[in-house]
Amino acid sequence: MITLRLSASNNDDLARAASLLRAGALVAIPTETVYGLAANAFDAAAVAGIFAAKGRPQDNPLIAHVPDAEQARPLVKSWPAAAQRLAAAFWPGPLTIILQRAESIPAIVSAGLGTLAIRVPAHPAAQAVLRAAGVPLAAPSANRSGSPSPTLARHALADLDGKIAAVLDGGPCAVGVESTVLDLTGEAPVLLRPGGVPVERLEAALGQSVALSPAVAHAPAAETPAPSPGMKYRHYAPLAQLTLVRGSLQAFLELAAHEHPGGLLVFDGDAIPGSWPVLRYGDNPEQQARQLFTKLREIDERGWETALVRCPPKEGLGLAVYNRLLRAANFREV
Numbered sequence: 001m002i003t004l005r006l007s008a009s010n011n012d013d014l015a016r017a018a019s020l021l022r023a024g025a026l027v028a029i030p031t032e033t034v035y036g037l038a039a040n041a042f043d044a045a046a047v048a049g050i051f052a053a054k055g056r057p058q059d060n061p062l063i064a065h066v067p068d069a070e071q072a073r074p075l076v077k078s079w080p081a082a083a084q085r086l087a088a089a090f091w092p093g094p095l096t097i098i099l100q101r102a103e104s105i106p107a108i109v110s111a112g113l114g115t116l117a118i119r120v121p122a123h124p125a126a127q128a129v130l131r132a133a134g135v136p137l138a139a140p141s142a143n144r145s146g147s148p149s150p151t152l153a154r155h156a157l158a159d160l161d162g163k164i165a166a167v168l169d170g171g172p173c174a175v176g177v178e179s180t181v182l183d184l185t186g187e188a189p190v191l192l193r194p195g196g197v198p199v200e201r202l203e204a205a206l207g208q209s210v211a212l213s214p215a216v217a218h219a220p221a222a223e224t225p226a227p228s229p230g231m232k233y234r235h236y237a238p239l240a241q242l243t244l245v246r247g248s249l250q251a252f253l254e255l256a257a258h259e260h261p262g263g264l265l266v267f268d269g270d271a272i273p274g275s276w277p278v279l280r281y282g283d284n285p286e287q288q289a290r291q292l293f294t295k296l297r298e299i300d301e302r303g304w305e306t307a308l309v310r311c312p313p314k315e316g317l318g319l320a321v322y323n324r325l326l327r328a329a330n331f332r333e334v
């Protein structure tokens with residue numbers, strides 16, 4: 001199949017993307033977090049195509065995207081007060097909530113689970129396509145399963161060219177890490193994946209503390225069933241073997257001198273001796289989130305076989321960056 005290149009700044013292309021989606025085709029679309037691989041969520045065959053194109057495990061559920069909270073409600077069995085509060089505070093935006101799935105949404109969207117993840121994306125092109133398509137869109141990140149998520153149209157093409165109908169280019173993603181995933185189906189809210197909305201802000205909006213799923217900052221134990229199936233897979237990983245290094249720059253450089261990695265992924269302000277191959281990913285969590293996935297892809301483009309990575313702080317948006325790096329490093333942290 002020839003994958004069409006469409007531009008989000010062209011109205012005909014936006015309409016084209018929407019009509020392809022309505023007709024059951026797969027289209028990669030920009031969101032404020034990462035590019036998503038979208039399909040009509042009411043069309044089980046189209047949704048099955050997402051799993052095939054990405055090579056995604058069949059037990060890993062997808063997020064349903066809608067243009068506003070009003071259109072989220074018919075997709076779920078109940079709409080608790082917490083959902084209302086969070087929707088008012090953070091939608092449109094990088095928050096996904098999990099509720100009980102209504103019968104109108106085919107089971108394949110949530111990989112057979114009785115629950116459904118829902119998000120209202122803020123990117124104007126995502127909004128335009130959702131409104132023109134007139135159906136909810138199931139959309140995981142538009143990467144091959146296991147690879148770093150795409151924050152540029154060319155990343156989505158690198159992984160999916162020839163396998164999907166079109167890519168809608170909306171430029172670089174403003175947030176750069178995926179949405180925060182919050183499970184609202186239990187007694188108390190549980191954070192399944194840190195993301196674009198920091199957990200501290202969720203707690204402030206809810207007036208209640210949010211428990212972190214153990215999967216957020218630890219390797220999954222083989223015995224326990226994963227609360228968020230996506231968290232159990234090797235993820236966001238370049239081919240290179242990464243090691244995440246906590247502590248001072250001096251300790252980092254001493255480790256580098258000892259281990260001879262292929263390169264270093266460091267902060268902008270780090271003074272690194274000239275002999276090291278270096279990539280930099282920003283100085284604050286917002287910059288680091290925006291640049292992280294591009295830099296992980298660049299590590300492979302440069303052919304590094306191993307890399308040491310400076311560990312970000314774990315507060316605010318930093319927790320999402322840390323969570324992705326930990327998986328990219330296959331939980332190798334020193």
Ligand code: TXA
Pocket residue numbers: 031033034035036037060061062063094096098110113115116117119121139140141142177178179180181192193227228229230231
């Ligand atoms: O920012 C984002 O969330 C992007 C954009 C495209 O919206 N999408 C995204 O989708 O990151 P994906 O499929 O790459 O990640 C969705 C995560 C996975 O870890 C999945 O296991 C979890 O959400 N998830 C989805 N539905 C779930 C459910 N019903 N119960 C538990 N976890 C769920």
Ligand code: MG
Pocket residue numbers: 140141149
């Ligand atoms: Mg993903």
